[in-house]
Each structure stands twice: as C-alpha cells, then as structure tokens.
Amino acid sequence: MAGRTADHRLALKLALSVLVVWLIGMAILVRSAALGPDASGKMLAVFEPGTSQDAIFSTLVAAGGKPIRNTWLPFVWVVAGDGAGFAGRLKEHGAVGAYGELPFAPSVAGCLAYADAKVAELFTLRP
Amino acid sequence: MAAALQRRWFFAPGIIITAGCIISIISFGVRSSMGLFTHPISEAYQWNREVYGLAMAIQNLVWGIMQPIAGAMADRFGPAKVVATGAVIYALGTALMSFADTPALMYLAGGVLVGAGIATASFSIVMAAFGRLVPPEKRSWVFGLATSAGSLGQFIFAPLGQGFIAAFGWQNALFLMAAITLLMIPLALPLTAPVAREQATAKENAQIGMREAVRSALGHPSFVLLVLGFFVCGFQLAFVTIHLPAYLVEHGISEWLAASAIAIVGIFNVIGSYCAGIIGGKYRKRISLAMIYLLRSLFVILFLMTPVTPLSTVVFTASMGLLWLSTVPLTMGLVMVMFGTRYIATLYGFVFLSHQVGSFFGVWLGGKFHDLYGSYDPVWWMGVALGLFAALVHWPIREERAPAFAV
Numbered sequence: 001m002a003g004r005t006a007d008h009r010l011a012l013k014l015a016l017s018v019l020v021v022w023l024i025g026m027a028i029l030v031r032s033a034a035l036g037p038d039a040s041g042k043m044l045a046v047f048e049p050g051t052s053q054d055a056i057f058s059t060l061v062a063a064g065g066k067p068i069r070n071t072w073l074p075f076v077w078v079v080a081g082d083g084a085g086f087a088g089r090l091k092e093h094g095a096v097g098a099y100g101e102l103p104f105a106p107s108v109a110g111c112l113a114y115a116d117a118k119v120a121e122l123f124t125l126r127p
Numbered sequence: 128m129a130a131a132l133q134r135r136w137f138f139a140p141g142i143i144i145t146a147g148c149i150i151s152i153i154s155f156g157v158r159s160s161m162g163l164f165t166h167p168i169s170e171a172y173q174w175n176r177e178v179y180g181l182a183m184a185i186q187n188l189v190w191g192i193m194q195p196i197a198g199a200m201a202d203r204f205g206p207a208k209v210v211a212t213g214a215v216i217y218a219l220g221t222a223l224m225s226f227a228d229t230p231a232l233m234y235l236a237g238g239v240l241v242g243a244g245i246a247t248a249s250f251s252i253v254m255a256a257f258g259r260l261v262p263p264e265k266r267s268w269v270f271g272l273a274t275s276a277g278s279l280g281q282f283i284f285a286p287l288g289q290g291f292i293a294a295f296g297w298q299n300a301l302f303l304m305a306a307i308t309l310l311m312i313p314l315a316l317p318l319t320a321p322v323a324r325e326q327a328t329a330k331e332n333a334q335i336g337m338r339e340a341v342r343s344a345l346g347h348p349s350f351v352l353l354v355l356g357f358f359v360c361g362f363q364l365a366f367v368t369i370h371l372p373a374y375l376v377e378h379g380i381s382e383w384l385a386a387s388a389i390a391i392v393g394i395f396n397v398i399g400s401y402c403a404g405i406i407g408g409k410y411r412k413r414i415s416l417a418m419i420y421l422l423r424s425l426f427v428i429l430f431l432m433t434p435v436t437p438l439s440t441v442v443f444t445a446s447m448g449l450l451w452l453s454t455v456p457l458t459m460g461l462v463m464v465m466f467g468t469r470y471i472a473t474l475y476g477f478v479f480l481s482h483q484v485g486s487f488f489g490v491w492l493g494g495k496f497h498d499l500y501g502s503y504d505p506v507w508w509m510g511v512a513l514g515l516f517a518a519l520v521h522w523p524i525r526e527e528r529a530p531a532f533a534v
Contacts, residue, residue: 011272014145014272018276
C-alpha cells in the first residue's frame with residue numbers, strides 16, 4: 001500500500017514538475033506578446049475578473065475600439081482599434097493588459113495574460 | 128564492480144522512470160507539433176497541402192515499419208543506445224525540414240528521417256526498458272505512467288510549438304524543436320542501468336532466439352488477435368485526430384473549439400492512460416481492452432445520435448480522451464504476459480506496426496469517403512463497427528504465457 005502511494009506521488013511530482021517548466025516557457029512567450037501603449041490593431045484585452053460586460057464595452061468605446069469576439073473567460077475579449085495608442089488607451093480606461101494575438105486558445109491565453117499583467121503591475125509599482 | 132555500477136545516482140528507480148518519462152514527453156511532443164508547420168511551410172514554398180500531408184503520411188508509415196526493427200535493436204543492444212541514436216536521427220530530420228525546399232527533400236527529412244527517429248526514440252522503447260527494470264507487479268503502472276507522459280507531451284508541446292513559430296519564425300522553431308530532441312541523449316543514460324533483477328529476468332524468459340521468438344509469436348492465436356485489435360485503435364485515433372476538427376466545423380462548431388478539441392482529448396488522455404496502467408495491474412487486461420473498445424463505439428454512437436453542440440463536443444472529446452491511449456499500457460502488458468521481457472520491444476513493435484497501418488486507413492478512408500459522399504458519417508460508423516469487432520477479438524485472448532515461451 002505504501003509502495004503504491006509512493007508510486008502515485010512520483011507520478012504527481014513528475015507531472016507537476018513538467019507543468020512548472022511548461023508554465024515558465026509559456027510565461028516567457030506571453031511576456032514577449034505584451035503590447036506597448038502605442039500599439040493598435042487586433043489584440044487580446046484583459047480586464048479584472050468580475051468586470052461587467054457593460055463596463056467592458058464602455059471601456060472599448062472610450063478607447064476607440066470595437067469587440068471582435070469573446071472567449072470562455074468573460075473578462076478576456078479579442079478587440080480591435082485602428083487609432084495609434086489603442087493599447088495605451090485601453091489600459092487608461094481600466095483594462096489590466098493588452099496582448100498581441102497569442103497563438104493558442106484565447107481562454108488559455110487570457111488566463112496567462114491576466115497572470116502576466118498582474119505580475120507586470122507588481123514590478124511597476126512605485127513607492 | 129557490478130554493485131558499484133548499481134549504486135550510481137542515475138540508476139535509482141525514480142531517476143530511471145523520470146528520465147524515461149521525459150523522453151516520452153519529448154518524443155511524443157515534438158512529433159505532435161509537426162502539424163503546426165503545415166501552413167507556414169506550405170505557404171513559404173507555395174506548395175499545396177498535399178506535399179506536407181504526404182510527408183507526414185510517410186512519417187507515420189516509416190514509424191510503423193521501423194518500430195519492430197528499432198525494437199529488435201533495443202532488445203539486442205539495449206534501449207539507451209537505440210534511444211540516443213534515434214534522438215540524433217530525429218533531430219537531424221527535424222532540422223533538415225527547415226532547409227527542405229523541394230518536396231523530395233521534405234519527404235526525406237520530415238517523412239523518412241523523422242519517422243525513423245520517432246520509432247527509435249519512441250516511448251515503446253522506453254516502456255520495454257521499464258518492463259525489464261521494474262518488478263512484474265509495477266509494470267502495468269509504469270507503462271501507464273510512460274504513456275501518460277507521452278500524452279502530456281502532446282498537450283504541452285502544441286502551444287509551445289505555436290509560440291515558437293509566432294516568436295521566432297517556423298525555421299527557427301524547427302531548430303529549437305531539433306535542439307529539444309537532442310536532450311533525449313543524456314536522458315537515455317539512466318536506461319543503461321544494469322538490470323538489477325537480471326537473475327529474476329532470466330527466470331521469466333524462455334531461452335529461445337529472436338527469429339524463433341518472432342515466428343512463434345506470429346503463430347500464436349492470442350498475439351494475432353491482439354495485433355488485429357490494435358489495428359482498430361490506430362484507425363479510430365488517426366481518423367478522429369485528423370478529421371474531427373473538420374467534422375465539427377461542418378456542424379457549426381466554432382473553429383477555435385474545433386481546433387481545441389484535440390487538446391481536450393490530450394489532457395483527458397493523460398488521466399486515462401495513467402488509470403489504464405493501474406487497472407491493468409489489478410484486473411484482466413484483455414477484458415479492460417474489450418471494455419475500452421466497446422465504450423469507444425458507444426460514445427461515438429451517442430455523439431452521432433445527438434445534435435452537435437459545444438457541450439456535446441466537450442463531453443465527447445473528454446470521453447474519447449479517457450479512452451485514447453489507454454489501450455497502450457494494457458496491450459504492452461499483454462505482450463509481456465504472453466512472451467516475457469526478453470523480446471518485448473521487438474514483439475510490441477509488430478503490434479504497433481498494425482496500429483500504424485490502421486492509422487493510415489483511418490486518415491485515408493476519412494478523406495476518401497468524405498470526397499465520395501460529402502460526409503464523414505460512413506467512416507464514423509465504420510469506426511463503430513471496428514470498435515465492436517476489436518471488443519470481440521480481445522475476449523478470447525489467453526492472458527497467460529505462450530507455450531513456446533514457457534519457462
């Protein structure tokens with residue numbers, strides 16, 4: 001019985017280690033996809049979880065953009081805005097991050113992007 | 128001297144299993160990301176999809192044909208040397224793909240070299256090594272673990288490959304994949320472990336030559352039934368992998384959910400394969416295999432009889448994921464029960480060849496029948512019938528040592 005538990009523990013450790021390495025790889029990719037304030041065009045807009053859909057649309061309109069499609073995560077939208085500085089305006093009006101189109105499922109991308117935006121926020125905090 | 132060898136840290140069972148599982152992850156993962164290069168490569172050289180598609184078809188066929196040969200080499204020279212050689216061939220093929228600007232070169236690099244590399248550095252070879260290294264009561268579990276690791280590779284390499292292509296371009300992405308493949312060389316080192324249970328292993332194997340072993344196995348009715356059953360596994364998996372996304376889009380499912388369907392299969396496959404390993408250690412493997420094929424047919428029938436919706440898509444792909452490669456640890460386990468560990472890589476290679484032939488027909492007939500009838504339904508139903516056939520043929524398999532291999 002103890003042997004079996006040790007076996008399953010080894011399997012779990014292995015799976016977790018692989019997932020950690022994978023997450024590090026994905027985090028690097030997501031960071032490289034983060035857009036600067038001058039960016040425009042089609043992008044992934046990430047909001048705080050719990051933000052109402054009305055508030056998200058208001059932000060998009062105020063930033064001069066339009067929604068393209070939603071994802072399985074209600075706080076992550078694929079959006080587009082032509083005017084220069086669209087990404088910066090999105091953030092000014094409440095989005096936590098804007099990312100270039102990430103080459104995987106928007107829901108996964110949204111989760112990773114949200115985590116990335118929050119970490120980036122921590123590092124840009126000034127006293 | 129032998130005792131000193133066995134004390135090396137990388138011969139600890141945990142290290143051997145971890146290294147073997149990472150080899151499975153890389154071998155399966157890199158291969159599963161090959162589909163991501165269809166579009167960029169075809170676009171770069173203005174090829175139609177057929178060129179890259181044919182290269183991948185050749186890859187699958189070479190993989191199947193090479194598997195018994197690689198298995199025989201592993202049984203003769205040891206799994207570590209074979210995996211390391213396979214890693215070099217795999218990396219060479221993957222790197223050469225980035226220079227392959229003619230169809231012939233692509234068939235050679237992506238088809239022949241990568242196919243041969245996958246076979247020689249495959250999780251089948253790793254499982255065969257595990258079979259010799261762990262005691263009989265842990266074999267089924269460790270086969271499940273290795274298969275599960277391969278599935279995990281499929282799941283994690285797909286987004287990674289997409290990310291590489293997006294960030295560095297497809298040619299550099301292929302180089303990165305080739306570099307990752309080379310990691311299998313140092314990882315093969317623990318597989319050189321002297322078989323700690325050498326005496327025990329000798330006790331459980333008949334003293335016959337390889338040629339005699341292959342001849343006896345191919346004439347053993349239970350082995351033939353197992354080979355026939357695994358043909359069905361290949362048929363069903365390849366058909367679903369290649370044609371399910373198109374089927375879903377035809378039925379109004381969004382493109383991104385259709386594309387994610389195989390990822391859903393992948394993640395549930397990790398759980399399914401691992402559990403199948405545990406089940407194989409507790410219950411009769413032939414019955415478990417029959418149940419898997421029966422359930423596959425049942426889930427396909429339910430999927431075909433109900434309207435295709437996002438919910439039904441997720442439920443179907445998750446169910447299929449649980450049953451996906453769960454046949455592998457049970458099939459490998461049965462081969463080991465019937466023939467022992469000595470020629471396991473060779474004999475499993477023959478079973479796997481049947482799987483790959485089934486894969487070829489699954490992919491080919493899927494496209495052919497769709498062109499003829501404008502629908503995938505005939506091949507879905509063919510898969511159902513074959514699943515029932517596989518369930519039936521596993522039932523009479525004798526889960527015991529084959530007479531020629533008795534000790």
